[in-house]
Amino acid sequence: MKYYSTNKEAFIVSLQEAVVKGLAPDRGLYMPERIARLPQKFFDGMMDLSLQGISKTVAEAFFGEDIPKEKLDAIVGDTLSFEIPLKKVEDGIYVLELFHGPTFAFKDVGARFMARMLSHFVKEKQEEVNVLVATSGDTGSAVANGFLGVEGIRVFVLYPSGKVSDMQEAQFTTLGQNIVALEVDGTFDDCQALVKSAFMDDELNKRIKLTSANSINVARFLPQSFYYFWAYAQLVRQTQFTKMVISVPSGNLGNLTAGLFAKRMGLPVDRFIAANNRNDVFREYLQTGQYNPRASVQTIANAMDVGAPSNFDRILDLYGHSHKAITNDISSFRYSDEEISTAIKNVYIESGYLLDPHGACAYLALKEGKRSDETAIFLATAHPAKFKETVEASTGAPIQVPDALAAYMQHKKQSIPLPNDFDLFKKKLIGRS
Template identity: 70%
Template sequence: MKYYSTNKNATLASLEEAVVKGLASDKGLYMPEHIHPLDQKMIRNLKNMSFHEIACSVAQAFFGEDITSETLDKIVKETLSFETPVVAVENNIYSLELFHGPTLAFKDVGARFMARLLGYFIQKQGIKEVNVLVATSGDTGSAVANGFLGVEGIHVYVLYPKGKVSPIQECQFTTLGQNITALEIDGTFDDCQALVKSAFMDDELNHHMMLTSANSINVARFLPQSFYYFNAYAQLDRIDKADELVVCVPSGNFGNITAGLFAHRMGLPVKRFIAANNRNDVFLEYLNTGIYRPRPSVATIANAMDVGDPSNFARILDLYGNNEETHRIITNLISGDRFTDEEIAEAIRRVYKQTDYLLDPHGACGYLALEKGLNENETGVFLETAHPAKFKDTVDRILEKEIEIPAKLQAFMKGTKQSVPLKKDFTAFKTYLLSR
């Protein structure tokens, strides 16, 4: 399988090259030349398969041309040491709980898969060290840091916006040490992401050190996230709730919903998608007007979605032709909605009081969009992307009570913060990396 750039001005890359490089030379994102559909007989049989079996089948369709079945099976097995259950909330609305991994966030799947795939490739090539740059608005940094912790030949630099991630999220990537370095940037997530992209384009830096990204711009990070869409369908099919399925995705950098759209292209029977936004609603504006107008992000209580220029928008456009018909095709499949901090908080209070189900701020956006937009005969599933305790201060304040912190998170909070403060200008960032 070859991978091309969304900007169409870079040479085709192998999977190995796409994973190790992260970003194409023309600043575009890599896309697979072909998306192989799964056999419809297999789709109907998903309900009889385990999560591991489902993931192996999907991974084979993406990566089977480039990796042996034995190696791929081993990588998937090491990635999936946890479940992603579907839980009924009320009526025909279900939560897909993606917070049962090591850092209690949905990005654990993609981060762990990429760490093992990248480790396999650098060992195969005999590369001494690869330096992973990752910008985070919250959960990406913790998932990547823990997924890559202790992996030989890889050093991770996590760039995060000062004061704009939750304290528990910060603990998950600033207390690890070893091959993980946290860089506290005096700016926004978009500033962090811009620094990462600029680093890839800087010849001097790339001559000094081998760089790649573990954000969802890397194909090895976002493609494995399609696994749990298939697993969610299988669980709903077991209880005869998979027909007329609507999937709602809390959306920030749009890697997650892009993985769902890839699953749909592979044959997963999803009727339509909803992209749930907070106040950072550039995608909703695109759906309504056909115009994409990126702008600086604003801080909200759903901080992992505070993205004003989502990278994976380019992949969505490319997936549907990037031509005069693209907007029509996208709006036929994807709708959008946006919610304020006040609406998010009210939903967390109301749902907890009425059903005893505890939403996190991001999942609350997804729940609200389904509650508002689900038709009578449809089944809706929203992605509950992180455990509510990762946003403990916010959720405690909303509920006016102390929520319990899981043991996994308590362990991170016992560590000592280790981070390097940096300004948001590229010169300071480059100087730091050149000193390493």
Template identity: 65%
Template sequence: MKYYSTNKQVAPASLQEAVVKGLAADRGLFMPEKIKALPTEFYENIDKMSFQEIAYVVADAFFGEDIEADTLKAIVYDTLSFDAPVVPVSEGIYSLELYHGPTLAFKDVGGRFMARLLSYFIKKQGQKDVKVLVATSGDTGSAVANGFLGVEGIHVYVLYPKGLVSPIQECQFTTLGQNITALEVDGTFDDCQALVKSAFMDEELNAKLNLTSANSINVARFLPQAFYYFYAYAQLKKLGKEKEMVVCVPSGNFGNITAGLFGKKMGLPIKRFIAANNRNDIFLNYLNTGVYTPKPSVSTIANAMDVGDPSNFARVLDLYGESWEAIKGEISGCSYDDEQIAETVAATYKATGYLLDPHGACGYKALQEQLQPGETGVFLETAHPAKFLETVENIIGEKVEIPQKLQEFMKGTKQSIELGKDFAGFKSYLMGK
């Protein structure tokens, strides 16, 4: 299958080129030329299938033309060595818990899948010494770093905004060493993302280094996140609750919700989506006005969503032919400030005993406000609450148990390199590698 650029100024690329390059030469994002509708029998039998079996069918629709069946199946099954259960929280509202992987965040699937797929293509090309650049607002860095840890021939550079990720998130990618380097940028996530994109467009840098990206701008990172939505539907079907399914996605860089929209295009019976924002409400403003106006991000307690210019908005536009009316027809929005997020975490914990993280709280509150009679709501609980330990403990007034996986990360020693947000300094650093 060929992959075209959202800017449509360059020739379509193969899957291998799209994965290895990450970003198209015209600065556009790669999109698959076809989105295959899955057969009716698949949806009829989906509740009898395992997470891995479901994911393989979905993966085959995108990658099956370019990767041998046994290899793709091995990649999928190795990626999904953990579950993503649907858990009832209140009447008609379920949490899809996406934090049961190695770093306790939803990006474990995309990070692990991409690490394996990129490694496969690099070996196939006979390439060595590939540099992976990834900007993170929190969980991407840990998922990608741990997915690539120890992978021969690949070195990962994680760019993160100084002081704007939680301490536990930070220790998950700054304590690893080996082939992982953490770059602490004196700026915001948007600054980190701009540095990565500028690096891909710099001819001198690319002439010297083999660069690729592991952000959700890479098709191998965001597409596997579609697996979750199919599995959520399967679990609801087992419960007889799959009719009128509404999915709410806490949204930052919009890779996750874009993967869900792809699932709907493949025939997944999701009635509609809600994009839940924190104070960084660029998408909500677009829904209200029809005008996309990026602006500098602001810091919130839901830090992984602190994005002022979401990259994957370009894919959403492309998916709907740049029709504002079509996008509004399938996605609604909302925005919450820190006080509202904290109130939701506290009230939900008190009423139900279910502990939300600040991002999941945005999703849950949106369903409380927007779910209609007869609909079943699913919100994505994207990370374990303990990853935001101080914030969550201050909200509920209780100690939160830290999972063993996180405790192990916290034992390491921080290793990071401080950089400014200017591209010249970043380029100089990379050129010295």
């Protein structure tokens, strides 16, 4: 399958080129030339399939023309070596727990898949690749751990100093080996801008091979569609329903975009809700039709602290730039830190279920936006223990931190301070590549 740029000013490329380049030369994001609609027999037989079985079918629809089935199945199986359970929280509302992977966050799916796919392509071409990733929290840890020790690949993680939790920071600053953590004096948007500028710098790209592991990379965001199909399969097993709505914590919009791709492939989801914290650029677009990116503000749901979401361009392209078509499928709500904290407390008291700040935001959006005839799923994108201080302050009760997560805090931090300056960032890349 071929991939085109959302800006329509770059050459159409192969999957391998799209993955290795990450960002198109015209600054657009790569999109597959077509989205295959899965046959009805797949949905009819889904109840008898495992997470890996469902995901292998979806992966083949995207990547089967470019990677041999045996290799692609191995990539999927190796990626999804953990559970993604759907649990009932209250009548009509279910949670999809996406935090059972190695770094306890939903990005383990996309990051592990991309690491294995990129490794496959790198081995074929026998070249070294430098992976750039900007993170507001969980992306950095998922990518760093997914690529840790992979031969021929060096990873540079850029993160905003003082704006990620201690647990998140420990997961990508203590690894060493082929992982370099750059602590940027700025916001997530500054980190993302540095990464995009690197791809546009001709001199830099002539000297070293660069790719991105943010959700701008097709190998990162497309695999996130797997678990939307798995959520549906589990819901069918657990209850009878007529309409399904899914609430997604939304920052850079990669997770939501993956869900929209799943819908386009035939997943019987009626609509989506984009849950925003105070960084609600996307909600404002849905309400007004005007997109006005701005500097992000810091919140307790820090992975959603994005003021210029990259995947907005993919959503526009997917819907032919039709605001009406987009709002037919997506609504959105915004919540403050205080509202998110209160939701964590109330759900814990009423049902015993413990939410992280991002899942709490998605839960609130369901409570406000769910219709009476809908059965609802919200995504819990990170383990509550990754936000220990916030969650404990909300509930007034201590959290048990999983041993594998606590182990990260025992290692020495290895980060490099970096001003928000592209020239210095460029020198760092050249000097360490």
